[in-house]
Amino acid sequence: MTDTPMAKLRHDPNGIAQAARLLRDGRLVAFPTETVYGLGADATNDRAVAEIYAAKGRPSFNPLIVHVADGEAATRLCHFNADADRLSGAFWPGALTLVLPLRADAGISKLVTAGLDTLAVRVPDHPVAHDFLRAFKGPIAAPSANPSGRVSPTTAAHVEAGLGNRIAGLVDGGACPVGLESTIVACVEQPALLRAGGIPTEALEACLGQPLLIAEDPATPTAPGQLASHYAPHGAVRLNATSVEVGETLLGFGRVDVPLNLSPTGDLTEAAANLFKHLHALDAMGVTKIAVSPIPDHGLGQAINDRLRRAAAPRP
Structure with a gap:
């Protein structure tokens, strides 16, 4: 401090x-x-x-x-x-x-x-x-x-x-x-x-x-952002969710009617810009279980999915 x-x-x-x-x-x-x-x-x-x-x-x-x-x-x-x-x-x-x-x-x-x-x-x-x-x-x-x-x-x-x-x-x-x-x-x-x-x-x-x-080895990183668990909100994260389970809050993408949607139109650039902002918002809401809609794995979607996989990984 x-x-x-x-x-x-x-x-x-x-x-x-x-x-x-x-x-x-x-x-x-x-x-x-x-x-x-x-x-x-x-x-x-x-x-x-x-x-x-x-x-x-x-x-x-x-x-x-x-x-x-x-x-x-x-x-x-x-x-x-x-x-x-x-x-x-x-x-x-x-x-x-x-x-x-x-x-x-x-x-x-x-x-x-x-x-x-x-x-x-x-x-x-x-x-x-x-x-x-x-x-x-x-x-x-x-x-x-x-x-x-x-x-x-x-x-x-x-x-x-x-x-x-x-x-x-x-x-x-x-x-x-x-x-x-x-x-x-x-x-x-x-x-x-x-x-x-x-x-x-x-x-x-x-x-x-x-x-x-x-080239990636989470155990011996040669660059930032390669640790297996990273970018994590306080709540547990479940990926590729096509439905919402009891106690979960959905982080949406595309045509999903939810308060927090990375991009209602399915725009990956908009989704990338909103990803961390929405995860911070879920933390502020005190959400303990987060379900995330499927994200296409091309273009910026590759990076978005990389961050989400690390956010969902087991915590050390």
Whole structure:
């Protein structure tokens, strides 16, 4: 817990400057990206990065994503190959994280990489994140700004409810437009999908001209979001529900007449943007059993189903 109240900061020059000062002082600052709110720390400061793990209650073997202002900054941290060049050129800034070999002189805390010789890095596409990175003038380690394993935050209110007494500052940039974490692709050897996310797999494969390998081991994560149980609301989750059992509340999709519907029209982009918001709403309602309508497993539906499967997994 912090010894001073969390500073609520606006997206204006004064607020961004204060956020950057807090980061330089080794403090934690939450800020919005187009995907979800991130919990930022100076990626070169061991103690500050350790504070991320402590604030979130996050396992130290689970690596963090580093956010940078532009592709040039990323090349100073990592070695890029032709596949990484192609993907970053097409999707940065945006909801794509690349896992790349770490340069020996990058200066990134080993706590960020969980001791691995690779780094997860991305260039976010959000005006607040962009201004924050420019003001800080360095790499920012930033996992989602929520207690580990719980529902990711897509508004400042979500962050304050989950971590408000554990961080120094929060920049309010409104609701996150994508609403799902970034897609993660490793470009070390053959490109491999480590986590489905805000950019559909089909778009990445079209850019590369080849299919992505599927590389995932929940026991030894090489990137964020690979733990078997993750993104979990307080209530138990049952997937692919075509009926509602006693005591359940339905999280709908498509032509289902319920108060909480990811997208009544079956729009996967709308569903992705609403997923974490609706899970937070179910928590606020005190729901103990959640049934979820079937979600098509293509495009952004792949990422939505990934989050829901992890939310429904047995809790550690």
